[in-house]
Amino acid sequence: MLCVDDEANILSALRRLFRPAGYRVLCAEGGAAGLATLEEEGGAVDLVISDMRMPVMDGARFLAEVRERWPGIVRILLTGYADIESTIAAINQGQIYRYIAKPWNDAEVVLIVREALERQALVREKLRLEALTARQNEELKVLNAGLEEKVRERTEALRQAHERLKRSFFTSIQVFANLIELRGGNMAGHSRRVADLSRKVAAAMGMDGRQCNDVFLAALLHDIGKIGLPDALLAKPTNKMNGDELGVWRKHPAKGEQVLMALEDLRAAARLIRSHHERHDGQGYPDGLRGEAIPLGARILALVNEYDGHLHGTLTGTRSSADDARRLILQGRGKRYDPAVVDAFLALFGAPPEPPVNELALTPALLSSGMVLARDLISREGVLLLAADYVLDDNLIRQIREYEVAEGTRITLFVRNPEG
Incomplete structure (x- = not known):
């Protein structure tokens, strides 16, 4: 931490107060010296305690400059009861974490500083985790992009393999189907x-x-x-x-x-x-x-x-x-x-x-001797009963009519039209 005050005895008191807690304590006599110290440290200071009343550069101005250049540093103001307007200015300009009224209570100051540093540690851890998360998210994006491409490639490979299997399957079916037809x-x-x-x-x-x-x-x-x-x-x-x-x-x-x-x-x-x-x-x-x-x-x-x-x-x-x-x-x-x-x-x-004009479609009841079949007469089982060009006689017509009754179905025969 950095303690800034134009009074050496105040700096000595602050150094004695914080050293037992294990903090590294830097001191600067005035705002300009405090800024120089922060420059030397590269901003690697967690907390600054500054007195309000200092010559040339008061605490409000100093802390506002710290906020501008090193916004991550916790800022605490030491002030007297008579400095209320200046304190308000410091709060508005420097956006200080806390202010401590003089004379202070040592235990209270140590507690405030510890809480401030713990808060600072939490903030830094939060920032670290956010940065880590952001970096990991970017890495995941890259990884996901690669995975998506691999999935697309794999899916396409599986699709092609499936198509090959399907073609092979249908080819096998065709081979089976052709086995019987190979016999001519x-x-x-x-x-x-x-x-x-x-x-x-x-x-x-x-x-x-x-x-x-x-x-x-x-x-x-x-x-x-x-x-x-x-x-x-x-x-x-x-x-x-x-x-x-x-x-x-x-x-x-x-x-x-x-x-x-x-x-x-x-x-x-x-x-x-x-x-x-x-x-x-x-x-x-x-x-x-x-x-x-x-x-x-x-x-x-x-x-x-x-x-x-x-x-x-x-x-x-x-x-x-x-x-x-x-x-x-x-x-x-x-x-x-x-x-x-x-x-x-x-x-x-x-x-x-419709049947050609030279054909007549007749039921057995309308048949007469001498008619000539124009088409084959096929049974329900696909059996050829009479071939085309067969000349019907009375005996055959009687058998056809009996067959129709026995089968219990209506038969249609095609005979040549003598007028066709």
């Missing part, structure tokens, strides 16, 4: 066509992204259960298979599910594969499910799969035009296929056109 014949490209169209129908029916993806995967892999079937059976239309062959054939949906169930990402698709030969009227396989008991994705896959089969002749051995294939789908509405799925499917293409 009219199966080539079937799975991809069914997958693309099934996904469009699923989206048109409001299924979400994950559900559409499951339908797409199931369509790609719906024939995976056929891998173990003989080539001869794969090449034979279902309407030409005998009972034993149909029994073997109808196991492939369940086998396809079994092959894929171990893969967690394909379990939903595997369930669709199991049910893709179920029928809306409950006469499908392998479980005989009916209506909404069949998963929606499987109902979609069943329709699109048979639509592609009509186009490429895998169901009957005879290829159908797109218009004829859509007419066959429409005929199965409510029987083979879910009406809502049929409607969504046809909405993608528009309703099938």
Whole structure:
């Protein structure tokens, strides 16, 4: 601390008072000397005690100068009772911490100085901590900026890795799908066509992204259960298979599910594969499910799969035009296929056109001997009953009518228009 007074005895008294407390006490006889001492110390003084009445430079002026040049130093004024106006000036100009009236009480002065220095220490610690905090905050900003960049880099790397895994996953699915098609014949490209169209129908029916993806995967892999079937059976239309062959054939949906169930990402698709030969009227396989008991994705896959089969002749051995294939789908509405799925499917293409003018659409009750079939007559199971160009006779018409009654469903036949 620095004690400033023009009276040597006051300085000696202050020195004796504070030395036992362990303080380093500097003394200066007057304001100019006090400023010089502070210059020499580089401002490294914690507290200044100055007398008010001093020649040339009084205490108020001295402390105001100290405040101006070293604002961190605690300032205390010694003053007499008669110096009240000067004291007020010192308070206003020098913004002193406390003033001590002469004559002072030693214990009180020591206590005031100790409290002032403790306060000064707290202020300095506060400033140190604030500076430390500010520095650490800056360091954290730099660190966070670096971390954010690293996170962005890592996120991008993970995204790219995820994309690679996804591509690899779909590539693997394509490989599985191609295994059955590598055996040639009219199966080539079937799975991809069914997958693309099934996904469009699923989206048109409001299924979400994950559900559409499951339908797409199931369509790609719906024939995976056929891998173990003989080539001869794969090449034979279902309407030409005998009972034993149909029994073997109808196991492939369940086998396809079994092959894929171990893969967690394909379990939903595997369930669709199991049910893709179920029928809306409950006469499908392998479980005989009916209506909404069949998963929606499987109902979609069943329709699109048979639509592609009509186009490429895998169901009957005879290829159908797109218009004829859509007419066959429409005929199965409510029987083979879910009406809502049929409607969504046809909405993608528009309703099938009316039969050509050289064809008549008739029920069995309107048939007569000598009429010629314009199109194949297909059963609900996809079995070819009569081929196009077949000439009807009374006996055959009677069998068709009996078949309609036995099946409990309405049959529409297309015959040539003799006036066309």
